[in-house]
Amino acid sequence: MHKLSADDSFETAARTRGLTLIAGVDEVGRGPLAGPVTAAAVILDPARIPPGLADSKALTAAKREALYDIILATAQTCIAHASVAEIDSLNILRASHLAMERAVAGLPVAPDHVLIDGNLIPAGLKGRAEAIVKGDAKSLSIAAASIIAKVARDRIMVDLAQQHPGYGWESNAGYPTKQHQAALLNLGVTAWHRRSFKPIHNMLYQDKSVTP
Numbered sequence: 001m002h003k004l005s006a007d008d009s010f011e012t013a014a015r016t017r018g019l020t021l022i023a024g025v026d027e028v029g030r031g032p033l034a035g036p037v038t039a040a041a042v043i044l045d046p047a048r049i050p051p052g053l054a055d056s057k058a059l060t061a062a063k064r065e066a067l068y069d070i071i072l073a074t075a076q077t078c079i080a081h082a083s084v085a086e087i088d089s090l091n092i093l094r095a096s097h098l099a100m101e102r103a104v105a106g107l108p109v110a111p112d113h114v115l116i117d118g119n120l121i122p123a124g125l126k127g128r129a130e131a132i133v134k135g136d137a138k139s140l141s142i143a144a145a146s147i148i149a150k151v152a153r154d155r156i157m158v159d160l161a162q163q164h165p166g167y168g169w170e171s172n173a174g175y176p177t178k179q180h181q182a183a184l185l186n187l188g189v190t191a192w193h194r195r196s197f198k199p200i201h202n203m204l205y206q207d208k209s210v211t212p
Contacts (some may be wrong), residue, residue, distance in 0.1 A: 024141025
C-alpha cells in the first residue's frame with residue numbers, strides 16, 4: 001500500500017551528503033485578511049521523532065496541540081513572524097519568506113541544510129536550502145514545522161480575537177469567512193487587517209474617490 005504520510009527520505013538524502021543538522025521550515029497565514037504571517041523552523045532529533053507527525057492541515061486541533069508540546073520538548077525549534085505592516089510594505093510572499101528566514105536564523109544551532117515547504121527558496125537561505133512542493137505532506141521536518149507554525153499563529157489569533165471581538169478570529173484565524181467579512185462591514189477595519197489585501201483595500205479606499 002502506498003504510504004501517504006510524511007517520511008524522512010529528504011532528511012536521509014541530505015545526511016548521505018554529509019549534512020547532519022537538517023531543518024524543516026514552513027509558514028502559515030498567507031491567505032488571511034488579518035494577523036501576521038508565522039513561520040517555524042524545526043531540527044528534529046533522528047532518535048526522538050514524535051510519532052504521528054503529518055501535515056498540520058491533516059490533523060485535528062487536539063492532535064496538533066499535543067504534537068506541538070512534544071516537538072518543543074524533543075526538537076530544536078524557532079517560531080518567527082512578519083507583521084501586518086511588513087506584509088503591507090513588502091507583499092505577502094516576501095513577508096512570508098522573511099518570517100522563514102527569521103525562523104532559521106533564530107534556531108539554537110545553525111542548520112547545515114534547510115528543507116523549505118513550497119517551490120521557492122527565500123533569498124536569505126540560498127545555497128543551503130531545498131524547496132519541496134507540498135513538503136508538509138512529504139518531509140517529517142517540514143510537517144513538524146507546519147504544526148508549530150499553525151498552533152503558534154492560531155494562538156495569536158485567539159488572543160487578538162479577545163481584543164477585537166466579533167470577527168471570529170478565534171475560529172477563522174483571520175481567513176475571509178462569511179462571519180469575518182460581515183464583521184468587516186459592520187465593525188470596520190482594525191489595525192490588524194492587511195491593507196494591501198484587495199478586500200480591505202477596497203473597503204478603505206472605494207469611497208475616497210467619490211466626489212461628495
